[in-house]
Amino acid sequence: MPLNFDLTTIDVIEFGVGRETDNGAEFVLIPTDEDIKTALRDMAMQTWIAISEHEEVNFAPAEKYDSEENVVTATNGEYAGILADLHRAEMLPIVANALNEPEHIFCYFARLSNRDQRRLTCVRRATQFKGILKSRLIQVITDALKIVEERTFKLDNDYDVLIDDDNIHILRAAGYVVLSEIEEIVMGAVPQNVERLQGHLPFVDFTPILAYASTHSRAAKVLASICSEGEANDVSRERLIATCNECGAEVEIDRDRIRPRAGHELNFLYVLDRRLFRVQLVEGRIERYQAGSRRPVQGA
Amino acid sequence: MSVARKREGLGFLRFIMVLASISPLFVLWAIRGTCQLPSAPCQLSGVPSQAPKETCLLPNNAFLIGCVIFIVVPNLLLLWRLRTAQKHRDTREVLVGKAEDHRDHLLVYLFAMLLPFYATNLTSWREFSATLLAVCFIVFLFWNCNLHYMNVLFAFFGYRIFTICPPDDGNPLSGRESVVLITRRATIFPGERILPYRLSNSVYWEVD
Numbered sequence: 001m002p003l004n005f006d007l008t009t010i011d012v013i014e015f016g017v018g019r020e021t022d023n024g025a026e027f028v029l030i031p032t033d034e035d036i037k038t039a040l041r042d043m044a045m046q047t048w049i050a051i052s053e054h055e056e057v058n059f060a061p062a063e064k065y066d067s068e069e070n071v072v073t074a075t076n077g078e079y080a081g082i083l084a085d086l087h088r089a090e091m092l093p094i095v096a097n098a099l100n101e102p103e104h105i106f107c108y109f110a111r112l113s114n115r116d117q118r119r120l121t122c123v124r125r126a127t128q129f130k131g132i133l134k135s136r137l138i139q140v141i142t143d144a145l146k147i148v149e150e151r152t153f154k155l156d157n158d159y160d161v162l163i164d165d166d167n168i169h170i171l172r173a174a175g176y177v178v179l180s181e182i183e184e185i186v187m188g189a190v191p192q193n194v195e196r197l198q199g200h201l202p203f204v205d206f207t208p209i210l211a212y213a214s215t216h217s218r219a220a221k222v223l224a225s226i227c228s229e230g231e232a233n234d235v236s237r238e239r240l241i242a243t244c245n246e247c248g249a250e251v252e253i254d255r256d257r258i259r260p261r262a263g264h265e266l267n268f269l270y271v272l273d274r275r276l277f278r279v280q281l282v283e284g285r286i287e288r289y290q291a292g293s294r295r296p297v298q299g300a
Numbered sequence: 301m302s303v304a305r306k307r308e309g310l311g312f313l314r315f316i317m318v319l320a321s322i323s324p325l326f327v328l329w330a331i332r333g334t335c336q337l338p339s340a341p342c343q344l345s346g347v348p349s350q351a352p353k354e355t356c357l358l359p360n361n362a363f364l365i366g367c368v369i370f371i372v373v374p375n376l377l378l379l380w381r382l383r384t385a386q387k388h389r390d391t392r393e394v395l396v397g398k399a400e401d402h403r404d405h406l407l408v409y410l411f412a413m414l415l416p417f418y419a420t421n422l423t424s425w426r427e428f429s430a431t432l433l434a435v436c437f438i439v440f441l442f443w444n445c446n447l448h449y450m451n452v453l454f455a456f457f458g459y460r461i462f463t464i465c466p467p468d469d470g471n472p473l474s475g476r477e478s479v480v481l482i483t484r485r486a487t488i489f490p491g492e493r494i495l496p497y498r499l500s501n502s503v504y505w506e507v508d
Binding site for chain 1: 391393
């Protein structure tokens, strides 16, 4: 997916931080000089170069991603969360002293705009701040190393996420999941997702899954992935029962409805999300595995 | 949990801008001075009358230099701030929800600042110190109320003052505070995006 922003025609570069307050997350701007603006723009370019080096995949909450990938989700989509609000927010407040208490800062961001009214929001999780406070930085001053006692704000080489008007381009999915509060989103969406699945799979009793997913975030993520990827469409009752049996997800069949046996709710969801599989390469030995990450086989 | 509260910031610069805004008052004071002509003496028969002598609270030259400093220095610093904002591309994207032309603020300025102090007599220490104290109060109020954008020079160079309110877009993160825009535009329409330079956190300046 191309970036819907021209990085060579930037008119405004704003810098800001996200911080935790008593009223929840707050995003504020901090004035910067020309050098920092240039660095922020270079970071955006570097991020896009890094993203472009990977094959693009759609974001799924249940997927386990590598440290750096090219993951995409829609800016208007269900997993955009607070980052979409940040991208669309107008006239964020300016708090020049926001860096005074770095322990409350959870991310920093840059907003790049140009005159054709396009905007690119670049976000980086601020793990550095807390690390800096706990450890001591060393810096080369003259020809000797010196301990730097004062608090130092360090920009990284790239961002975790680039957000344009159409898509969120994710370089580090782990950072995105935290920033976008994916866990809260999918946990909150469990009842709706169960209802959606029930519509596609009327022969499944989702009562135990609803109870299980409401208290287990992993199950909630898998449930959300099944819904968003449309993996429950056209599933055959017989094939589902057969696959559950093959992969070791135990189910009970009560008249015309099937339900996962207690303790097998997550495995049942894994089957629907195509994350449980069985191989037999050795005669007489059946192996069953669970896939944290899976991609369609190219050319198959 | 305590976090750094939102501060207006650039306090000294705003103070300087308030001083720049009252520079016409120093012009008037520089012209009037602190001298007073004595009342005409009684003419006694046979006694030659002497020319009346001015009594000055402060030496004329010193007072004049003081006034010139208060006229020139704040306006030079304001000019320096404008140039610095341009040099650092210290801009902010302003989306117009509602724009109000606030020329009436000049009337506030006129009545609060120029007219009362113009009429003040600076010929006694008591009046002089009372006037200075009153000016300090006014400067503090202008500084505290963010009225530092009032400047005759802006009007002289054809700039207008608009208050821009952000649109109510339903986004919980969007800013709610209005800003002041100094611009040569005659009208500003809702939905327009403007890229002005930041003079302070509440006052912005649009270059043509």
